[in-house]
Structures are given as C-alpha cells and as structure tokens.
Amino acid sequence: MEELILTLKKQIIEVLNLEEMTPEEIETDAPLFGTGLGLDSIDALELIVLLEKEYGIRLANPAEGKDIFKSVATIAEYVHKNRTK
Amino acid sequence: MTTEENYQAVKSGRSALTHYEGKWGLSEPFCASLFTDAQNEAMRKNGYTRFESVILHSINDALSGTSIDITSNRVVLIVSTTKGNIEILDNPECDEEREYPASAAQKIADAIGVTTMPIVVCNACISGAAAQVLALRLLDADLYDYAIVTGADCQSPFVVSGFQSFKAVSDEPCRPFDIERLGLNLGEAAATIIFGKEDKPNVSCTSHEDWALYRGCVRNDAFHISSPSPKGDGAYATLNTILADVAKQELAMVSVHGTATMYNDQMESKAIQRAELSDVPVSALKGYFGHTMGAAGLLETIISMRSIDDGFIPANRGFEELGVSGNMDITSESRTTNKNAFVKMISGFGGCNASLLLGKSLELPTTDSRSDIKHQYTIVRISPEKVEIDGKVFHTECKGKAMLTEIYKSQVGDYPKFYKMDSLARLAFVASELLIKAVKDIDAEHTSVVLFNRTSSIVSDRQHHSEMMNLPSPSVFVYTLPNIMTGEIAIRNGLKGETSLYIIDKKEWSLMDSIAVTCFCEPDIHHIIYGWVDYKDDMNFEAEIKYI
Incomplete structure (x- = not known):
C-alpha cells in the first residue's frame, strides 16, 4: 500500500502539472480538492484518465469521482480494490 | 440545406x-x-x-x-x-x-x-x-x-x-x-x-x-x-x-x-x-x-x-x-x-x-460614439530572444520557452496554475503580468482583453491530435481553444469586460488597433489589453501587447 501511495503521488504530480511539489509535500489523508491542493474540475477529469490509463479502472459516471478523489488515501484504497492492471 | x-x-x-x-x-x-x-x-x-x-x-x-x-x-x-x-x-x-x-x-x-x-x-x-x-x-x-x-x-x-x-x-x-x-x-x-x-x-x-x-x-x-x-x-x-x-x-x-x-x-x-x-x-x-x-x-x-x-x-x-x-x-x-x-x-x-x-422594428435610443479614446499606452514585447517593456529591455537569463518560466518565477511565483497552462497561454499570461505590473493600477471591472494571432493553438492541437485515440487529456484539449488564454488573463485579474480572440494572417497593427478600439463603443469598457500573442513552437513565438 505504501508503495502504491508513493506511486500515485508521483503520478498525480505529473498529470496535474504540480510542478513545484514533491511527493513528500502531499499529505496522504489531506483533501485534494477545495482547500488542500486546490484542484479543480479539470483536474478531477484528469484523475479519471489516470485511473483508466494506469490501472484499467473505468468510471462510467464522473460523479463517482467525488468520493474516490477525496484524498490520496481514498484513491489508493479504490485502486487497490478495483485495479485490472 | x-x-x-x-x-x-x-x-x-x-x-x-x-x-x-x-x-x-x-x-x-x-x-x-x-x-x-x-x-x-x-x-x-x-x-x-x-x-x-x-x-x-x-x-x-x-x-x-x-x-x-x-x-x-x-x-x-x-x-x-x-x-x-x-x-x-x-x-x-x-x-x-x-x-x-x-x-x-x-x-x-x-x-x-x-x-x-x-x-x-x-x-x-x-x-x-x-x-x-x-x-x-x-x-x-x-x-x-x-x-x-x-x-x-x-x-x-x-x-x-x-x-x-x-x-x-x-x-x-x-x-x-x-x-x-x-x-x-x-x-x-x-x-x-x-x-x-x-x-x-x-x-x-x-x-x-x-x-x-x-x-x-x-x-x-x-x-x-x-x-x-x-x-x-x-x-x-x-x-x-x-x-x-x-x-x-x-x-x-x-x-x-x-x-x-x-x-x-x-x-x-x-x-x-x-x-x-x-x-x-x-x-x-x-x-x-x-x-x-x-x-x-x-x-x-x-x-x-x-x-x-x-x-x-x-x-x-x-x-x-x-x-x-x-x-x-x-x-x-x-x-x-x-x-x-x-x-x-x-x-x-x-x-x-x-x-x-x-x-424588425425596435425603437431604441442610440448611444453616441465615445470620443475619450486614450492614445497613451504601455507595451510589452516578448520574443524568444528578448523581453521589452515600453522599449526598455527586461533582462532574462534564459531564452526560448524556459524564459517564460523564469519570468513567472521572478515576477509572479504564487500562481501555480501557470504550470497547467499550455505554451500559448503561458506566453499570454507572462506578457499580461509584465504589462499589468508596468501599468500598476488596473480597472478590473471595466477592462477587456482582445488578442490576435496567426497559428491559433497549434502546439496543443498537435499534442491532442497525437493522443486523441487513446484516452486524451482533458487539460490538453481545453487549450486547443486559443481563446482560453484570454480567459486565463481575465481569471487571474478579475477582469469583467469582454474577452475576444481573432486570427488574422499577419500582425497588422492598423487592423488590430481599429478592431480593439471599437470595444470602446460600450460605455462600460474603459481600458483594453490587446495585441498579438502567437506561439508556433518553442523557438518561434511572439507577444506584443498594449494597455490603453
């Protein structure tokens, strides 16, 4: 799980162009949207692409993302349970 | 039909x-x-x-x-x-x-x-x-x-x-x-x-x-x-x-x-x-x-x-x-x-x-054309080799694309959305930041942004085109609309005027001036940020924008 969390943090930094951030600076349980990293609706769509590309998880309904993308911890848990690659 | x-x-x-x-x-x-x-x-x-x-x-x-x-x-x-x-x-x-x-x-x-x-x-x-x-x-x-x-x-x-x-x-x-x-x-x-x-x-x-x-x-x-x-x-x-x-x-x-x-x-x-x-x-x-x-x-x-x-x-x-x-x-x-x-x-x-x-037959009071159009302006020019503000050279260490990030770091630094922008929007953003800094006090409620270019959003177009059949990135796609750069400037500065993007074959100031100045036909518009922002590739780009 620790390894998955670190990988996810690196992938999030890359796909969301969080240029000046390091994985250590992203708190695993901190909210990603709203406060936290201040991500927006396009970032949420970009995370949907990330799940499908890297882990073979397809979200039919983007509204599902709301619960999954709460924090890196919730993403890791969802990926762990649902990944197909 | x-x-x-x-x-x-x-x-x-x-x-x-x-x-x-x-x-x-x-x-x-x-x-x-x-x-x-x-x-x-x-x-x-x-x-x-x-x-x-x-x-x-x-x-x-x-x-x-x-x-x-x-x-x-x-x-x-x-x-x-x-x-x-x-x-x-x-x-x-x-x-x-x-x-x-x-x-x-x-x-x-x-x-x-x-x-x-x-x-x-x-x-x-x-x-x-x-x-x-x-x-x-x-x-x-x-x-x-x-x-x-x-x-x-x-x-x-x-x-x-x-x-x-x-x-x-x-x-x-x-x-x-x-x-x-x-x-x-x-x-x-x-x-x-x-x-x-x-x-x-x-x-x-x-x-x-x-x-x-x-x-x-x-x-x-x-x-x-x-x-x-x-x-x-x-x-x-x-x-x-x-x-x-x-x-x-x-x-x-x-x-x-x-x-x-x-x-x-x-x-x-x-x-x-x-x-x-x-x-x-x-x-x-x-x-x-x-x-x-x-x-x-x-x-x-x-x-x-x-x-x-x-x-x-x-x-x-x-x-x-x-x-x-x-x-x-x-x-x-x-x-x-x-x-x-x-x-x-x-x-x-x-x-x-x-x-x-x-x-077909509305009777409306006509508004008079405005005559208070200002002829004084501030101008910023950026090319891969050089940056100038009102004719004075603004020194940078880097040239080309890296220069834009250098200017962002030295002049702005606290707007990480910069890194999410494509090259065209970065160029427009950096030029507008230098321009607005030089102007000092802008009237956000009554300012419009009117930009022109030739190559549209060609860099993002190529990127989206290369990945479109295999889970394309929404954040790349959005920048295939070149007017996004005008929106970025409006969002950054809270500008409530109009935002427009026109594509013309060459940078012809007489045409750009006359189109931009027509914005003043609306009494609510007091200032315009306008000019040329074109990004063909990392060594061929040019911004030349004015504030009047």
Whole structure:
C-alpha cells in the first residue's frame, strides 16, 4: 500500500502539472480538492484518465469521482480494490 | 440545406441527431448531427477542404440574389470557427499552412472575390455570436459597408474525443434544461448572415430582409476556464447591457445556448432569471442540430429570425421536465407569437458569454460614439530572444520557452496554475503580468482583453491530435481553444469586460488597433489589453501587447 501511495503521488504530480511539489509535500489523508491542493474540475477529469490509463479502472459516471478523489488515501484504497492492471 | 429546409425540419420536429458506435475508431459511442455522405459530396469543391467547401456553399447561397460589389474594399469577410481545417492536421498530403485558420479564411475570401483581409473569430462556442458583434461594430465605426459573417466547424475524432474526455457528450439525443439531461451532442453546420449598414447608427441590417442587429455584447465570467460562473455572472452582464431600455414584453423569445450539459443550462437559467426574462419563452435548438460550434451562434440566430417571421416559437426538442433552478418559461411544445424581436444567448469555454438583440422594428435610443479614446499606452514585447517593456529591455537569463518560466518565477511565483497552462497561454499570461505590473493600477471591472494571432493553438492541437485515440487529456484539449488564454488573463485579474480572440494572417497593427478600439463603443469598457500573442513552437513565438 505504501508503495502504491508513493506511486500515485508521483503520478498525480505529473498529470496535474504540480510542478513545484514533491511527493513528500502531499499529505496522504489531506483533501485534494477545495482547500488542500486546490484542484479543480479539470483536474478531477484528469484523475479519471489516470485511473483508466494506469490501472484499467473505468468510471462510467464522473460523479463517482467525488468520493474516490477525496484524498490520496481514498484513491489508493479504490485502486487497490478495483485495479485490472 | 437552405434556411427554409432547415426551418421546415425544425417546425415539423425533425432532428438530424444520430447515434454512432465505433465511428472514426472512437471507443465510446456518441450522438451527433453530421453531414451525410451525400451532403458532403454535394458541397465538395475541388481544391478545397471539407471545412472550406461547406462554408463556400453557405456563403454562395447567402450571396445569391444580392447585388453587393464583393471586391470593394468596403466589404469584409468574418469567419467564425473553433477548429477550422483541423481535419487535415498532420496530413502529409495537405499544405501545412491550411492548418492555420487565417489561411483557410484567405482561401475562402479569394474564392468569392473578397479583397480585404479576412478576420477569423475563434472564441470557443460563442464565436458565431461574437462574429456578429464584431460585424456590428466594424460597420458602426464606418470601417466597412458590408460584413459577410460565416461560420462552420466540421466534426472529427479531434473534437468528439476531446468533449468525451470532458464527460460532456451524451450518446442519446440531448435534452436541454431537462432534469435527466446527460450532456451535449456535437453537430456540423455552416451558416452565413450578410450585414449591411443602416442609415441609423448602432444598427446593422441583415440579409434576412427587414431584420436588424441592434446590440451585441461579450463578457467574461472571470471564474474558470471550463466551468461557467454558477450564477451566470458573465451571461447576466451581457443581457443587462443589451436590454437596457428594452421593454421585455417586446421580446418573442430568448434563443438560449442550451447545450444540455449540467452546468451550462443551470447557469443560463440563473442569468435569465436575474435579467428578468423569466416570462419570455425560451427556445433551445440543440435537440435538432446538436452543438454546431463555430456555426451555432449564426445558425440559431437565422432559425430564430425565420421562426419569428412565421410567428412560430419552436418546440424545445428533448425537454420534458425542468431540471434547472432559475425561473424560465420553457415548454416541450411549439408556440405562436406576434412579436418581432428576440435575444440570442451563448456561452463558451474560457469563461466567455455573448448576447445579441435582433428585431424588425425596435425603437431604441442610440448611444453616441465615445470620443475619450486614450492614445497613451504601455507595451510589452516578448520574443524568444528578448523581453521589452515600453522599449526598455527586461533582462532574462534564459531564452526560448524556459524564459517564460523564469519570468513567472521572478515576477509572479504564487500562481501555480501557470504550470497547467499550455505554451500559448503561458506566453499570454507572462506578457499580461509584465504589462499589468508596468501599468500598476488596473480597472478590473471595466477592462477587456482582445488578442490576435496567426497559428491559433497549434502546439496543443498537435499534442491532442497525437493522443486523441487513446484516452486524451482533458487539460490538453481545453487549450486547443486559443481563446482560453484570454480567459486565463481575465481569471487571474478579475477582469469583467469582454474577452475576444481573432486570427488574422499577419500582425497588422492598423487592423488590430481599429478592431480593439471599437470595444470602446460600450460605455462600460474603459481600458483594453490587446495585441498579438502567437506561439508556433518553442523557438518561434511572439507577444506584443498594449494597455490603453
């Protein structure tokens, strides 16, 4: 799980162009949207692409993302349970 | 199809929306209204692309029966499109120049005999209405006697895959304003309106006999590059401007954008309520034509004029039960009217919104042209080798693309959205930051952003094109609309004026000056950030922008 969390943090930094951030600076349980990293609706769509590309998880309904993308911890848990690659 | 054929289809409730599976090799199904093979074949012109052919077909139809001397230097061609010849991008058999919308527009101008420099309006989904606003202003400023305003977009995996990455496309016929709406349908169309000068100021008559465009307005939400302001701030601001002194009971209808996306329709309902238009019948045409992008603002204006000529308000195809919270008068049935004026609304990515007021016999007070236009300006120039502010060199260590990040770090530093922008938007952003710093105090509420370029959004176009068949990135796709850079500047600075993006063949200051200055015809606009921002590749880019 620790390894998955670190990988996810690196992938999030890359796909969301969080240029000046390091994985250590992203708190695993901190909210990603709203406060936290201040991500927006396009970032949420970009995370949907990330799940499908890297882990073979397809979200039919983007509204599902709301619960999954709460924090890196919730993403890791969802990926762990649902990944197909 | 002619206006009449299209109108009769709407009147009888026929839609061109069709469900496609596996079309162009795309993995997700979608619903769209595309030209049929037979229609494409009938419009095809040798030596011209599909985009150019459909526009020529539409213009020639509109011009037939008119006696305009098209070769006169008092005639301008205005082309509204979001992606022009995108179908031929990276096609080795095609001339690379034609990928640039200004080259396509020139090809069209040459074909019909227009001799002045064509202007491409590339303002995302509002282009077709923004092009009419430009025509009104250019004629009112007496720069031309006639404006041929034409618009089109041809669909391809480029645009469909991009909107799919935004989860904005429905694979069923769209349902504007309905509680069960699932997103938009894309569409193909070409539409043309010819505007001529009236003897009264501030009015331009159209090729549709006795119709006139009285007012038009463009405003930015300064909220987000792809989500509209939830309260419809920009859309409301446009309505508020065009409806000053207008008795609402004179309006037959409001022809809305009504894309059937969750956010657009909700936002429009709020803007309509705020503008006190809740009792005016609403007409949403996307259920017949889909979202025809560069053509939408023109096509929907034409169908609305023709409907009102017939005393008819079209049924809102796809609508059953209200699914928005703003009060509006919308029904699933057609209605009749004896009124002779309407409002056209439209909104798009980059936070832009436009509204038009058209009618046959409205009596409105005319506004005098402003004479307080300032001739003093501040100017910033950026090229891969050099940065200058008001002629003084601004020293940088790096050259080329890296220079933009260097300027961001040394002059801004606290706006990480910079790193999410594409190269074109970064260039515009950095230039505007230097400009605004030099100006010191800007009047955000009353400032517009009007940018010009030649190569559109070619860098992001190539990137999206290379990944479109395999889970394309929504954040790359959004920057394939070059007007996003004007939205970025508006959002960063809270600018509430208009934002516009025009594509012309070369950096000609006389044309850019005269277009920009026409923004001052609105009393609410006190300042403009305007000029040239072009990014062909990492060693060929140029920004030259002024604040007046």
